[in-house]
Amino acid sequence: MLSDGTARDRDIARARLQFLENEDPPPTIVPEGIRNSWRRCKYLGIGTDEVVVPYQPDYDRESRLVRAAAPIMDRLERALAGSDACVIVTDREGWVRDRRVGEKRLSAHLDRVHLAPGFNYAEQFVGTNGIGVALEERRPNVVLGTEHFNERLQNVSCAAAPIRNSVTGRLAGAMNLTCWNGPSRTLMAALVQEAAADIERVLYESSSSHQRALLEAFQQATHYGDRPVLCLGQDLVLANSAASARLTGDDHRLLHRAADELGHAPRSRKEVQLTGGTTVLMRCRRVDSPAGAAGYLLELAFTDGPSDRDRSPSGTRSRTGARSGSGARSGSGARSGSAARSGSRAERDATRPWPLPGLAGTDPAWNTVSRTVSRCARDRTPLLLHGETGTGKSALARAAHALTGAASAPLVVDALDPQAADAGAGLPAVLRAAPAGPGRALVLRNVDAVTPEQGPAVALALEAAAAQGTWIVGTLHRAPGVPEPLRRCFVEAAAVPALRHRLADLPALVDCLLRRIGAGVECAPEVLPLLRRHDWPGNVRQLNDVLGQAAAGRRTYRIELRDLPPFLHSAGSRRLSAWEASERDTLVQALLETDGNKLLAAQRLGISRTTIYRKMRAYGISLPTRP
């Protein structure tokens, strides 16, 4: 830890000022983690001289995290009594849940900068700080004095470490130690990491015996080698990277059903056809815990459709499916384990971004599908892309085709287009008329909408185009939907991940889509967390529409919470009637206009405050508190 006057502090302070005036921070002076955080802060337009953070005084003081952290916080409070140090625990969104301070002056200072229970210290509100960086980058870090983005935090230093739920692998919160500038940074970092590990251990011990049994079985099975392993419990899915890269959430359900059908045989094998058409041989073992059957451990061997890495140099054709871990939204914990240990080529490839022109994303499943589509475009391998609507199937084909240096864009034909789907020879005729030859690409959207009558003629037209060198791509929402005569037209298949399964890509996608919408349009910092809460059934297309409409109707230079459509402010899972949807929208509008003040909103709508609370609960409305 350095005192205010050290040369390093001065250099960092100077680099920060230059950075604020648009110079990139010199890597020799500013550590990489800090540089990256400063860039994120600048992108989000975070203030540098005022601490303005959301506050929610009503939170669960008995949450699992708070209970797990309590004995560790008690111990640290005793150890740090009278010292110039403070320990803080936050939840995974950065809300401060507990704080213990050694001495009064530091306590008063932290109150002034709102580093106190009920306030949110995520990076998107306060800028570079230990808690924010630990949660954003999911790793321990130290932020010293002038490295803080906000000037008001520069007379303290902090070390923080993420707290993970070791069963699900998910982030649970962060542990942070803050003190006046001065003490040794190594000690701070070591102390905070040890405390985070202790909380993780308590969390593990408080998990169910089913979950612990599954995790143990999973760890044993993945300890050696990198064969695909999947563990399925009632509320938990564990997959190593070799399995998660090739299975979708629907595949998990199929495999679960197949395992159930095997009954109670201690070890058995079964062949299962996955949603992408690939067949997998699963070896299944039931996992028991002291409380009964916990779930299944499946060791998988993909018996057809070798993946990228198995493709021989002589050009043997293959089928691939790609997707990252799954099911997190359906109430199951999902994690990818042993990626570091296994390190097969497919896994390493998945972590390497594969940028395509005009598209954003670096999620492993997105990287894998981008790489597959590019290879197919280069080799003219007919490809079937499946994934929910708006995930970017046509966009991928367009971008990969452009990357081959082709002069013309792909011709996109939609089998659902009434003209193409015309009962006469409509669709086959449209396909036959498409310009064909090397350098051309033909995308047939909604392949599954081709009628049985049209199927044979459409297959012939696609084969004829492919024979002339045209790259053929088919898109549809669910892989098994390809009608029989058309199956033979496609040599490879790949899954495009849903947006809710790659939410880490959200900031890059928002950035990319806003650039398309127009120069200078940006989002207020509190917008991204709200976008992250949504499921996005319409995927990137829906995100694009929401941003486009919000940008068109924005009242200031940037998109604010109140510019977003009301459905984003509510998290209800039930389908609403038209009347209910309109009631919810009116409620959200009133709350936004009164800055979340329920009393004012109730008065404005002529209803009681109790009613407004009840309706907010019923519709799942929770407006982030505005600073």
Ligand SMILES: Nc1ncnc2c1ncn2[C@@H]1O[C@H](COP(=O)(O)OP(=O)(O)OP(=O)(O)O)[C@@H](O)[C@H]1O
């Ligand atoms: N990774 C991405 N980066 C930027 N924009 C994207 C990305 N993925 C999709 N989009 C945009 O989202 C919109 C929808 O994409 P696209 O039409 O390719 O979806 P799709 O999966 O083919 O949909 P459908 O199944 O309905 O045909 C397009 O505007 C596209 O440019």
